[in-house]
Amino acid sequence: xxxxxxxxxxxxxxxxxxxxxxxxxxxxxxxxxxxxxxxxxxxxxxxxxxxxxxxxxxxxxxxxxxxxxxxxxxxxxxxxxxxxxxxxxxxxxxxxxxxxxxxxxxxxxxxxxxx
Amino acid sequence: xxxxxxxxxxxxxxxxxxxxxxxxxxxxxxxxxxxxxxxxxxxxxxxxxxxxxxxxxxxxxxxxxxxxxxxxxxxxxxxxxxxxxxxxxxxxxxxxxxxxxxxxxxxxxxxxxx
Numbered sequence: 336x337x338x339x340x341x342x343x344x345x346x347x348x349x350x351x352x353x354x355x356x357x358x359x360x361x362x363x364x365x366x367x368x369x370x371x372x373x374x375x376x377x378x379x380x381x382x383x384x385x386x387x388x389x390x391x392x393x394x395x396x397x398x399x400x401x402x403x404x405x406x407x408x409x410x411x412x413x414x415x416x417x418x419x420x421x422x423x424x425x426x427x428x429x430x431x432x433x434x435x436x437x438x439x440x441x442x443x444x445x446x447x448x449x450x
Numbered sequence: 451x452x453x454x455x456x457x458x459x460x461x462x463x464x465x466x467x468x469x470x471x472x473x474x475x476x477x478x479x480x481x482x483x484x485x486x487x488x489x490x491x492x493x494x495x496x497x498x499x500x501x502x503x504x505x506x507x508x509x510x511x512x513x514x515x516x517x518x519x520x521x522x523x524x525x526x527x528x529x530x531x532x533x534x535x536x537x538x539x540x541x542x543x544x545x546x547x548x549x550x551x552x553x554x555x556x557x558x559x560x561x562x563x564x
Contacts, residue, residue, distance in 0.1 A: 368551055377556035378494070378538065391551060426493055438484075439552060441493040 339442030341427050347448045353415040356445045359408055360429030368428040368439060369402055369412050378426070384410065385432070417449045452477040456539050456555035464563050469526040471558050473539030476520070480541040483515055484552065485524045488536045497524070497537075529562045536560070 340359040348354055360367045368383040382392040387404045395402070399418070404410040414421055424446050428439040453476040463469040471485075482501045486494035500506045500513040500522070512525040522541075526533055536559050540552040 378554040380551035380553070383551045394551070438496055438499065441495070444493050 339427055339429055339440055341425075341442040341445050343445060344443060345446045345448075347450065348417055349450050350418055351416045352449075353413065354417045354421075354447060354449075356412040356425050356427075356447070358410045358412070358427030358442060360410070360427070361440055362408070363431070364429035364440075365432040366430045366439075367404060367410050368430075369410070370426040370428065370441075371423045372426060372444075373423045381412070414447075417447075419449045422447055422449050452480070452541070452553040454539055454541055454553050454555035456537075456558050458556060459559040460561050461558055462561045462563055463529050465529060465531060467529055469529045469533065469560055469562070471524040471526075471537050471539075471560065473522045473524075473555055474520055475522070475539075475541045475553075477541070477553075478517075478520065480520075482542050483513070483522045484540040484542075485511075485513060485522075486538040486540060486554075488538055488557065490536075494538055526560075531562045531564050534560060534562045 339361055342357045366385050369381040370378050371381055372378045381394045382402045383390055384404045400414055402412045424444045426444045427442045430439045455474045484499045485497045487497050488494045498508050498511055498513050500515045503515050503517050506513045510527045514523045522539055536557040538557045539555040542550040542552050
């Protein structure tokens with residue numbers, strides 16, 4: 336398997352622009368997670384889906400952020416309008432549903448810079 | 451609010467020695483505990499997980515869990531320069547038997563000195 340795929344790998348945009356990050360989970364995985372990593376705050380969970388349904392979006396910082404999962408093989412994280420404080424590395428991860436442990440496999444990340 | 455605390459380091463260990471990484475967590479409902487390794491500019495990769503009190507060994511790595519003390523540790527034996535990375539501790543609280551989002555510590559930067 337190719338692992339979790341994210342695109343783009345790098346994104347530079349100007350404040351106020353719309354940004355869309357994309358993720359393809361590992362085939363067969365039931366769960367998809369979006370995380371954000373910054374030096375100040377570390378790695379934070381933004382939202383996660385189970386079988387394409389959003390389960391917990393309490394980590395989404397504000398209404399400027401939205402995420403969708405239209406099918407089992409694709410998810411997007413959108414920021415509109417973007418702000419400089421959104422600059423971070425955004426990771427997508429996926430996992431299989433298990434009775435106890437849920438090893439999450441991370442994609443390579445998208446490094447977002449908002450000028 | 452779930453919190454996971456780690457010493458940010460850097461933790462410097464000579465090659466061949468044992469590196470000891472520690473983590474504490476605030477939520478007593480946490481059931482699964484994970485150690486991820488992250489090289490600079492790369493994504494986190496799972497080293498091992500543990501969910502029962504005691505020790506769990508996998509090659510040169512040993513995870514230790516003490517739920518009463520809300521403490522998790524990772525030991526790396528025979529440390530190698532390639533072990534130099536940031537080590538992230540993560541916990542989750544399984545709800546209804548399904549998966550859950552992970553709460554991460556900010557990580558400990560480990561340096562193995564040749």
